[in-house]
Amino acid sequence: MTNPPRQAPVGPPSAAASRHDRSESALVALRRILRATELNARLLATQTGLTTSQLIVLQIIAIDGKALPSTVARATRLTQATVTSLVDNLVRFQLVIRQRDTEDRRRIWIHATEKGRALLAESPDLLQDRFRMSFQDLDDWEQAMIIAALERVSALLDASTIDASPVLDTGDINR
Amino acid sequence: MTNPPRQAPVGPPSAAASRHDRSESALVALRRILRATELNARLLATQTGLTTSQLIVLQIIAIDGKALPSTVARATRLTQATVTSLVDNLVRFQLVIRQRDTEDRRRIWIHATEKGRALLAESPDLLQDRFRMSFQDLDDWEQAMIIAALERVSALLDASTIDASPVLDTGDINR
């Protein structure tokens, strides 16, 4: 997704060119957003001493305090095997524990430990916090505009993703 | 991650609550966008037979046809050592070649080969293409709104990133 930001052609803006340029402008801004958040994710990971993947898994588990490996795998689009090894590490760090379900003994619940919850609580997501603060300072109309625009973009992208999903699904079937 | 928008509290709408919910809406939309693009990146990688990192490096090299390892490292925020090993693979696949600079013989230019360029050309980024198409179908005012909003968000995030950079820098110094 860090695609070449193609150079905007120089010269007087023609109507046709401007249409093209506009979607390009949107994509450029989008890439910058992606980049900023990605860097933030890495920073957050190094701050907590975890890797990005480990952190994501821990976050998912912490949402409800516990989660099943299969759920985590689906949420992250990783295989269960991968989730297992990630959880192995989290267990080693004592951030989560595994516990068999008493009802259905095939299931294994991954619980966030006190330490795990503390780690998440104590490692503030600066980017998110600052975004929240700056955003709240904006005028009402601008807030509304941004939300509308983001949701529009999200819808456009989701639509494309759904279209592409057959390809993804065959991949899933193979598992 | 794809949580339902929290129910607005019953009773007289307090200004504070609505302000909070709004930045939350923005973040939710943002996360959905991130998710869609990330899945797309993975799909693209599997389609090309490359890994995400390899693909990104190849794309960067293909922008100008050639690039220096140091440039690639800076652009991706990877260490030079990592770039070296990624390029090793790309060389193995004959997608790029290394060539010493004749002026400054410390430098090594990584050139995209014909095969490398072809690979990029033949593997369309569906998400991007479809986004472009859908976007161009939107009304002018909506296009403008989206661009303005995305750039605003990008600016907000970039500002936060710059603020956080001292932390990053100490990390960099350690290398």
Add this chain to the structure above:
DNA sequence: TCCATTTATTTCGGTATTCTAACCAATTGG
């Protein structure tokens, strides 16, 4: 009841990513 199937997860073997530390080679500035 019993067994074939399904469901949930782990184990194993292997490739790729990514880092740090140490290194080599070329350039540059006093």
Add this chain to the structure above:
DNA sequence: CCAATTGGTTAGAATACCGAAATAAATGGA
């Protein structure tokens, strides 16, 4: 002319990630 800097690579280790096979529990007929 040599010490410091710059540009890259090598070596070694921890992880990430996957597919295939293994384990173990639940389930649904015959």
